[in-house]
Amino acid sequence: MAVAGRVLLATLAVLVATVPAGSAAARPAHRAVTVPAPPGGAAPVDGFRSVRTFDLVAEPARLRIPAVQVDTALQRLGRRPDGTVAVPDSPNVAGWYAQGPRPGQPGPAVLLGHVDSVRGPGVFFRVEELSPGAVVYVDRVDGTTGSFRVVRVVKVPKTSFPTDLVYSPTLQPSLQLVTCGGTFDHRAGSYRDNVIVYAVPS
Amino acid sequence: MKTWTGLCVAGMVLLVAGSSVAARPVQAPGSAVRLPPAGNAVAAGNAVAAPLPPPDLALRLESLLGEHSVLAADLMRGRIRGEQDFAQTANAALGQNTDAMTDLISSNFGPAAADRFKSLWQLHVTALFTYASGLAGADEGVRSGARVTLVGFERDLAGFFADASQGRLNRDVAQAAVLMHVNHLLQQADAYAGHDYATADRISREGYAHTYAMGRDIAAALVPPGQAAALDAPVWRLHSELGRLLAEHVVLIVDATRAGVVNGPDFTAAADAVNGNTRDLAGAVASLFGPAAAASFQSLWADHIDQIMAYTAAVLSRNGEGRDAAVAKLGIFENRFATFLQTATERRLDATGLAKALLAHDQMLLHQTDAYAAKQYQQAHDMAHQTYAQMFDVAGQFADAFGATVAARLPSGSPQTGLGGMAGVVGER
Structure with a gap:
C-alpha cells in the first residue's frame, strides 16, 4: 500500500509539472480561447450527462451440456467457514460459486458438481469426457442463455489445485466446470484429483 | 483535382x-x-x-x-x-x-x-x-x-x-x-x-x-x-485489461472534448463512445467487487465525466464561472473516488496519493481541452499522450491492489465433489 502511494505521488509530481501554469486546469487560472460560442441555443456538450447504469449479466439458473447429457438447476454456493468452497447439497444438482463472476460477465465463472454420490453417478459424472469444442449452455434467470465452448480439460492433484487459474480475477469472460476425478482415497473419503473444464464464450 | x-x-x-x-x-x-x-x-x-x-x-x-x-x-x-x-x-x-x-x-x-x-x-x-x-x-x-x-x-x-x-x-x-x-x-x-x-x-x-x-x-x-x-498469469492479464479500459477512457474523453469544444457534429457519437467505455469499466468493477460496488463506482465516475464535459461546455461558451465550478466539482470527485478505492481495496491503495494522481489526471484533461480550443494542437497531443501513459501506470497499481484484494477472498483448498460411489469407474479413466 505504501509503495503504491509513493509511486503515485512520484508520478503526480512529474505530471503536475507538465501542466502549464496558465491553464485553467491549474486551478483557478483562466486562459482565453479562440473558439466562437455556438450560434444560437445550447451545444450538445451542454446537455451531456454521463450514463449511470450498465448491463449486469443475470444470475445463472440452469446448466446444459448436451454432449454429456447434463441438464441441471444451479444452486448458489459460497465459502465454508474454513475457507473452502461450498459444494452442492445434492449430487444431482450443480452449483455456481456466487461470490465470483456470473457466467458471461467479465472474469472466470465457476460451476461445481459432484462426480458421484455414495451410491451412484453424480451430475458431473461424465464431464471428464468433454473434448475441446463441446458446447456448454448456461440459462439465466432473465431468460437469456450464454453459450460457451470447451477449450481444454485437465486433471490435477487436489494437493496442487490451481486456485489462481480457476478463480483469480481477470476481465476475460470464461467458464470453469469443476468436479472430482482420479483414484479414490478411501481412508480420506475423497478423490485424489480434480477435473477442470475450461470454456470460453462462443 | x-x-x-x-x-x-x-x-x-x-x-x-x-x-x-x-x-x-x-x-x-x-x-x-x-x-x-x-x-x-x-x-x-x-x-x-x-x-x-x-x-x-x-x-x-x-x-x-x-x-x-x-x-x-x-x-x-x-x-x-x-x-x-x-x-x-x-x-x-x-x-x-x-x-x-x-x-x-x-x-x-x-x-x-x-x-x-x-x-x-x-x-x-x-x-x-x-x-x-x-x-x-x-x-x-x-x-x-x-x-x-x-x-x-x-x-x-x-x-x-x-x-x-x-x-x-x-x-x-x-x-x-x-x-x-x-x-x-x-x-x-x-x-x-x-x-x-x-x-x-x-x-x-x-x-x-x-x-x-x-x-x-x-x-x-x-x-x-x-x-x-x-x-x-492472472495479474498480468488484469493489468493488461485494466490498462486497455482506463487508457481507452482517456482516448475517448479526449476525442469527445475536442468535438465538444468546437461544437463539432461528431460530438454526440464521441460522447456515446465515452458512455460505452464507462459501462465497460462498471462491468469490470462488478466482476471484481460485485454489483453494489460497481454502482457506487459508476456514480462517482459519471460525476467525473460530467464535470469534464461541463468544463468543455464552459470553454465553448466562454463561461469563466462555469469552468471554475467544474474544476471545483472535480476536486470533490477526486477525494470521494480516492476514498472509495481505498475502501474497496481494503487500504491497499492510499486515498491521499490517489486523490493527487486523480487531480493530475483531471488537470491534464482540462489543459488538453484548453489547448485544443486554442488550436495549440502540439500541446493538445502532448497532454493526451501523457494522460494516456499515466493511465497505464495507474492500471498496474490498480491491478496489483484489485488482484490482491480479490485473491484474499478466494476459496482455499480443492473442492470435495465426489463421495466414491463410482470410484471403480472414475479411477479407471
Missing part, C-alpha cells in the same frame, strides 16, 4: 517531416514529385535500451499499438476535415509513437529488425494518410492505390513478425491480424467521411481493442517460448 494534388503533396511533406526516420523515398499520389527520405536509420542514431522482460514488453507493445490506432484515426480524420495543422501534429505524434515502437523492437530484437519494422510501419502510416486524402478528395483512384500499398504492407509486416518469431507466429495468422487492423482504420475513415460518426466510433473502439489483442499475441510469439507463459 489540382487543389487536391497540392494538398496531398503538402501532406506528404509534413508526413515525412513528422516521422524522424524514412527508410525509402515516398511519392505523392498523382504527382511526379519524389520526396527524399528524412532522418536517420535506427541503428545509427539511438542508444539501444536494455531489453524489457516479456510481461513488460507485451504491455508496452499493447499500449503503443493502441495509441497508434488512435493517432492514425486522428490523422485520417484531420485530413478528411481538411484541418492540416491538426493532421500535421497528429502525424508528429504518430512519428513519436513509431519511434517508441522501433526502440522497443531494437532493444529486444536488435537494430536490424528495428530498421526493417520502421520502414514498413512508416509505409503503413503514409498509405493511411493517402487513403484519407482520397476520401477528402472523393478520388477512388487514390484510395485504390493506397489499398494496394496497404495489402503489400500487410504481407510484408506479417512476414516480418513470422521471421522475428522464428516461425512461432504463423505468417497467415499474422497477416489476418494486420489486415483487420488496417480494415478498422479504413472503415472508420469511410464512415467518418460519410458523416456516420456513430459507426466510425464503433469501429474505432473495435480497432483499439484489436490492437491490444494483436500486441499481446505478437509479444507472446516474439519472446522465447519458455517465457510466454508469463502472459497467462
Whole structure:
C-alpha cells in the first residue's frame, strides 16, 4: 500500500509539472480561447450527462451440456467457514460459486458438481469426457442463455489445485466446470484429483 | 483535382517531416514529385535500451499499438476535415509513437529488425494518410492505390513478425491480424467521411481493442517460448485489461472534448463512445467487487465525466464561472473516488496519493481541452499522450491492489465433489 502511494505521488509530481501554469486546469487560472460560442441555443456538450447504469449479466439458473447429457438447476454456493468452497447439497444438482463472476460477465465463472454420490453417478459424472469444442449452455434467470465452448480439460492433484487459474480475477469472460476425478482415497473419503473444464464464450 | 494534388503533396511533406526516420523515398499520389527520405536509420542514431522482460514488453507493445490506432484515426480524420495543422501534429505524434515502437523492437530484437519494422510501419502510416486524402478528395483512384500499398504492407509486416518469431507466429495468422487492423482504420475513415460518426466510433473502439489483442499475441510469439507463459498469469492479464479500459477512457474523453469544444457534429457519437467505455469499466468493477460496488463506482465516475464535459461546455461558451465550478466539482470527485478505492481495496491503495494522481489526471484533461480550443494542437497531443501513459501506470497499481484484494477472498483448498460411489469407474479413466 505504501509503495503504491509513493509511486503515485512520484508520478503526480512529474505530471503536475507538465501542466502549464496558465491553464485553467491549474486551478483557478483562466486562459482565453479562440473558439466562437455556438450560434444560437445550447451545444450538445451542454446537455451531456454521463450514463449511470450498465448491463449486469443475470444470475445463472440452469446448466446444459448436451454432449454429456447434463441438464441441471444451479444452486448458489459460497465459502465454508474454513475457507473452502461450498459444494452442492445434492449430487444431482450443480452449483455456481456466487461470490465470483456470473457466467458471461467479465472474469472466470465457476460451476461445481459432484462426480458421484455414495451410491451412484453424480451430475458431473461424465464431464471428464468433454473434448475441446463441446458446447456448454448456461440459462439465466432473465431468460437469456450464454453459450460457451470447451477449450481444454485437465486433471490435477487436489494437493496442487490451481486456485489462481480457476478463480483469480481477470476481465476475460470464461467458464470453469469443476468436479472430482482420479483414484479414490478411501481412508480420506475423497478423490485424489480434480477435473477442470475450461470454456470460453462462443 | 489540382487543389487536391497540392494538398496531398503538402501532406506528404509534413508526413515525412513528422516521422524522424524514412527508410525509402515516398511519392505523392498523382504527382511526379519524389520526396527524399528524412532522418536517420535506427541503428545509427539511438542508444539501444536494455531489453524489457516479456510481461513488460507485451504491455508496452499493447499500449503503443493502441495509441497508434488512435493517432492514425486522428490523422485520417484531420485530413478528411481538411484541418492540416491538426493532421500535421497528429502525424508528429504518430512519428513519436513509431519511434517508441522501433526502440522497443531494437532493444529486444536488435537494430536490424528495428530498421526493417520502421520502414514498413512508416509505409503503413503514409498509405493511411493517402487513403484519407482520397476520401477528402472523393478520388477512388487514390484510395485504390493506397489499398494496394496497404495489402503489400500487410504481407510484408506479417512476414516480418513470422521471421522475428522464428516461425512461432504463423505468417497467415499474422497477416489476418494486420489486415483487420488496417480494415478498422479504413472503415472508420469511410464512415467518418460519410458523416456516420456513430459507426466510425464503433469501429474505432473495435480497432483499439484489436490492437491490444494483436500486441499481446505478437509479444507472446516474439519472446522465447519458455517465457510466454508469463502472459497467462492472472495479474498480468488484469493489468493488461485494466490498462486497455482506463487508457481507452482517456482516448475517448479526449476525442469527445475536442468535438465538444468546437461544437463539432461528431460530438454526440464521441460522447456515446465515452458512455460505452464507462459501462465497460462498471462491468469490470462488478466482476471484481460485485454489483453494489460497481454502482457506487459508476456514480462517482459519471460525476467525473460530467464535470469534464461541463468544463468543455464552459470553454465553448466562454463561461469563466462555469469552468471554475467544474474544476471545483472535480476536486470533490477526486477525494470521494480516492476514498472509495481505498475502501474497496481494503487500504491497499492510499486515498491521499490517489486523490493527487486523480487531480493530475483531471488537470491534464482540462489543459488538453484548453489547448485544443486554442488550436495549440502540439500541446493538445502532448497532454493526451501523457494522460494516456499515466493511465497505464495507474492500471498496474490498480491491478496489483484489485488482484490482491480479490485473491484474499478466494476459496482455499480443492473442492470435495465426489463421495466414491463410482470410484471403480472414475479411477479407471
